[in-house]
Amino acid sequence: MNKSATDCDVLIIGGGLVGASLACALEPSGHRIALIEAFELKSESQPSYDDRTVALSWGSRCIFDGMGLWADIEDRVEAIKTIHISDRGHFGATRLRHTEEGVAALGYVAENRVLGEVLYQHLDNHPRLSLHCPAQIVDIEQKPDHVLATITENGKQKTIKARLLVAADGVSSRVRQMLHIGSSIQDYGQSAVITNVTPGNPHNQVAYERFTDTGPLAFLPMTESRCSVVWSVPSEQAEALANLDDETFLQQLQQRFGYRLGRLRQVGTRHVYPLRLIETTQVVRGRVVIVGNAAHTIHPVAGQGLNLALRDIALLTELLSDADDAGDSNLLRSYIEQREQDTERVYRFTDGLVKIFSNSNAPLGHLRAAGLVTVGLVPLLRHQLARQSMGLSGRIARMGRRPSHV
Numbered sequence: 001m002n003k004s005a006t007d008c009d010v011l012i013i014g015g016g017l018v019g020a021s022l023a024c025a026l027e028p029s030g031h032r033i034a035l036i037e038a039f040e041l042k043s044e045s046q047p048s049y050d051d052r053t054v055a056l057s058w059g060s061r062c063i064f065d066g067m068g069l070w071a072d073i074e075d076r077v078e079a080i081k082t083i084h085i086s087d088r089g090h091f092g093a094t095r096l097r098h099t100e101e102g103v104a105a106l107g108y109v110a111e112n113r114v115l116g117e118v119l120y121q122h123l124d125n126h127p128r129l130s131l132h133c134p135a136q137i138v139d140i141e142q143k144p145d146h147v148l149a150t151i152t153e154n155g156k157q158k159t160i161k162a163r164l165l166v167a168a169d170g171v172s173s174r175v176r177q178m179l180h181i182g183s184s185i186q187d188y189g190q191s192a193v194i195t196n197v198t199p200g201n202p203h204n205q206v207a208y209e210r211f212t213d214t215g216p217l218a219f220l221p222m223t224e225s226r227c228s229v230v231w232s233v234p235s236e237q238a239e240a241l242a243n244l245d246d247e248t249f250l251q252q253l254q255q256r257f258g259y260r261l262g263r264l265r266q267v268g269t270r271h272v273y274p275l276r277l278i279e280t281t282q283v284v285r286g287r288v289v290i291v292g293n294a295a296h297t298i299h300p301v302a303g304q305g306l307n308l309a310l311r312d313i314a315l316l317t318e319l320l321s322d323a324d325d326a327g328d329s330n331l332l333r334s335y336i337e338q339r340e341q342d343t344e345r346v347y348r349f350t351d352g353l354v355k356i357f358s359n360s361n362a363p364l365g366h367l368r369a370a371g372l373v374t375v376g377l378v379p380l381l382r383h384q385l386a387r388q389s390m391g392l393s394g395r396i397a398r399m400g401r402r403p404s405h406v
């Protein structure tokens, strides 16, 4: 195939965590990449790199390692050595431990901003990347052997010709809308109040997932002895809760979480995110593939959204590395087939957790407690739960295979 017939091989729309990760992952493939991002890089207003934190699974750590980025991330994140799962008001609890899984950590807590800095630093040194930023996609035309994308940049329109277009443009994806690809939305009626707190006692690298009658509450260990808090509450209560003064907010949080980490002392800015499961009805259309939040937006209860997207990226990179034509239909079919099972598993796992554990029904509460005790007692079940949380269920793409040095 004559590569000079197109401006690039892979055109990525959206330079958030997922789009930027894909651009970095594709660097060694030799493909010419173009990335379109609506916001100026490194700007405070860049929505993907805000105050939020993400729990990266062990599998995602291996993928970042395969991309050559982990060495720059490692010192700026906190390890999760134990996951403690409990149900408020019930006896049951279970613990997943890194030692039982034979890994250095079950996962890591990273600030989105830190990941953004590392990714953009890497993109600056990408030899075959053409960056269009700030720029927006305004039109897409699909041809048999390429895609024509019209973008606006500096008030001017340009057309970019690519073999493959990857839509990583977030939950309200313009690309999805332009191609009239539908999505199914399941609104959980919950919102997450996100903040950081400093507890009185050290977190000892334990992540706490506590299920309460109003929704799940997670405390994740962060650097500088802080914890990242993801508190899911009924949507109608979220804004009022987030707007409480610091002292009252901490009192209510303490009452929900208990005293496992001593007295909660300091709290940061609060943000509210509505929690929904949004699934695109089609992941591939012609020479367009949809990834990240544009393809699936998942309740953060089990910390799976970015982790799932990184596994998508790892496989896409593997398939593209061996390809002459990046938008080849067989390649994209193989991508869909190979990613189907993992995606389904994550949907079911997360959706099940939300529905079972966000219910105040008393008999269900006892069943939940029994379930947690069972998982706590039966090593095989615990191991399966840990493998799912670590992003290690199913086939692992080449880039995410465990590096020899860990």
Ligand SMILES: Cc1cc2nc3c(=O)[nH]c(=O)nc-3n(C[C@H](O)[C@H](O)[C@H](O)COP(=O)(O)OP(=O)(O)OC[C@H]3O[C@@H](n4cnc5c(N)ncnc54)[C@H](O)[C@@H]3O)c2cc1C
Pocket: 013, 014, 015, 016, 017, 018, 019, 036, 037, 038, 039, 046, 047, 048, 052, 053, 054, 055, 056, 135, 136, 137, 168, 169, 170, 171, 173, 174, 192, 194, 230, 273, 291, 292, 293, 294, 300, 302, 303, 304, 305, 306, 307, 308, 309
């Ligand atoms: C409260 C909360 C907690 C979470 N916790 C976890 C966790 O612990 N673990 C985990 O794995 N995941 C977690 N997630 C999920 C994770 O944050 C997302 O999966 C991830 O941020 C998705 O990134 P993205 O790049 O797909 O989308 P986005 O971050 O939305 O990025 C999209 C990008 O596209 C750009 N863009 C949009 N439209 C256009 C256009 N027309 N032209 C050009 N560019 C455009 C935007 O400017 C943006 O930069 C959490 C999510 C939430 C809400």
